Amino acid sequence: MSKPKRILVTGAAGLVGAEVCARLLKAGHRVSGLVHHTRVLIANSGRGVASSTDGRAGTVRLVTGDVTVPRLGLDDDTWTDLANGLDLIVHSAAITDFGHPREVYQAINTTGTAHVLELARERSTPLVHVSTAYVCGERDGMILESQLDVGQRFGNPYEESKLAAEQLVRKAAAESLPTAVIRPSVVVGAARTGAVRDFKNLYVVLKLLSEGRIGSIPGYFDACVDLVPVDHVAALITAVADDFDRASDRTLHAVGSSVRMRHISDVLAEYPSFHVPRYIAPANFDPAMLSDLERAYWHRVMSLYESYFRRQQHFDDTVAAGFRGPKRLPSGPNHLRRIIDYAVRAGYLGAPLPGVTEALSRVNQR
Numbered sequence: 001m002s003k004p005k006r007i008l009v010t011g012a013a014g015l016v017g018a019e020v021c022a023r024l025l026k027a028g029h030r031v032s033g034l035v036h037h038t039r040v041l042i043a044n045s046g047r048g049v050a051s052s053t054d055g056r057a058g059t060v061r062l063v064t065g066d067v068t069v070p071r072l073g074l075d076d077d078t079w080t081d082l083a084n085g086l087d088l089i090v091h092s093a094a095i096t097d098f099g100h101p102r103e104v105y106q107a108i109n110t111t112g113t114a115h116v117l118e119l120a121r122e123r124s125t126p127l128v129h130v131s132t133a134y135v136c137g138e139r140d141g142m143i144l145e146s147q148l149d150v151g152q153r154f155g156n157p158y159e160e161s162k163l164a165a166e167q168l169v170r171k172a173a174a175e176s177l178p179t180a181v182i183r184p185s186v187v188v189g190a191a192r193t194g195a196v197r198d199f200k201n202l203y204v205v206l207k208l209l210s211e212g213r214i215g216s217i218p219g220y221f222d223a224c225v226d227l228v229p230v231d232h233v234a235a236l237i238t239a240v241a242d243d244f245d246r247a248s249d250r251t252l253h254a255v256g257s258s259v260r261m262r263h264i265s266d267v268l269a270e271y272p273s274f275h276v277p278r279y280i281a282p283a284n285f286d287p288a289m290l291s292d293l294e295r296a297y298w299h300r301v302m303s304l305y306e307s308y309f310r311r312q313q314h315f316d317d318t319v320a321a322g323f324r325g326p327k328r329l330p331s332g333p334n335h336l337r338r339i340i341d342y343a344v345r346a347g348y349l350g351a352p353l354p355g356v357t358e359a360l361s362r363v364n365q366r
């Protein structure tokens with residue numbers, strides 16, 4: 001590891017932020033965590049991350065603030081203390097769930113980034129900005145780490161707000177602030193165990209599909225979505241924090257394995273009690289043909305994810321590969337099985353009926 005650094009992590013209590021704090025602390029860095037409503041740090045393993053308000057050794061020093069407010073809503077002493085006492089900032093705070101008005105995403109994700117950049121600019125403190133691979137919007141094909149605004153259309157205001165945030169970071173970099181951008185795809189459970197602290201985004205979709213609350217989706221069998229294990233994202237951010245000079249001025253795709261819509265159906269079909277969605281050509285899909293209940297689920301939840309069932313996107317991760325060594329990730333379908341198995345064990349997805357082999361072995365045991 002490089003020399004220990006003094007690092008501020010924003011969004012420190014979040015799924016990614018808490019795991020990053022745990023790893024930076026373990027690597028010997030002095031870590032401060034900007035927290036907002038949630039002031040307890042829980043790593044992805046479910047274990048607490050040692051924290052304190054005075055920043056005693058071996059703990060993350062908690063600082064409560066709000067990125068939507070100038071100077072993060074901190075008093076002058078705390079702001080000056082932070083501005084003068086940091087070697088690196090990891091900006092992970094954001095609103096990540098879908099369905100809010102555009103202004104909410106702009107305030108937290110875009111203006112929030114502007115306020116964090118203000119802190120970085122005070123002493124030209126290097127910044128690692130956590131963005132999303134989906135700043136590419138609905139553009140299909142191979143997405144390069146170097147590409148940003150190519151006139152793409154966005155699937156939702158979250159993607160739009162994160163692109164605007166990256167543009168602010170690029171502008172600051174052009175004005176000589178040292179920056180690196182890390183773009184995770186869809187963050188899911190750990191590579192080996194499938195374990196995840198929070199069931200959100202993809203998990204909500206899997207729940208609605210597996211319970212049969214949504215039976216048909218407007219999309220294509222070969223559309224694909226990239227799933228990245230949370231431990232890989234946190235490891236990449238930690239590696240970049242450790243070796244910032246090499247990452248400076250670069251953008252890294254923190255991506256994992258591609259999963260096609262057909263894999264989602266195939267894997268759900270392996271669980272006897274799970275429902276399997278039908279895919280309907282988008283041009284033929286009309287929410288009016290759904291039952292009242294299904295239509296309500298469609299409008300309130302599934303429609304927010306609609307464009308991901310149509311996309312054909314692949315993410316080049318050449319720059320990221322230089323920071324994480326050889327890639328040892330399960331294939332998309334295997335990883336999907338792993339995360340579903342974990343969600344079943346944790347009780348988030350309904351317990352499946354035993355498979356035929358298991359049922360027969362039970363009969364044979366009698």
Ligand SMILES: NC(=O)c1ccc[n+]([C@@H]2O[C@H](COP(=O)([O-])OP(=O)(O)OC[C@H]3O[C@@H](n4cnc5c(N)ncnc54)[C@H](OP(=O)(O)O)[C@@H]3O)[C@@H](O)[C@H]2O)c1
Nearest residue numbers: 011013014015016036037038066067092093094132184187
């Ligand atoms: N999760 C994914 O699938 C995914 C995929 C691609 C990129 N990313 C990016 O990765 C980063 C981390 O995501 P995550 O999954 O860890 O999200 P998360 O679990 O929702 O955590 C986000 C954190 O940001 C904090 N936050 C929200 N509003 C804030 C405010 N006004 N001021 C200060 N802090 C605020 C939240 O604190 P409170 O809850 O206390 O408000 C929370 O701790 C984000 O930048 C996200 O865009 C995530």
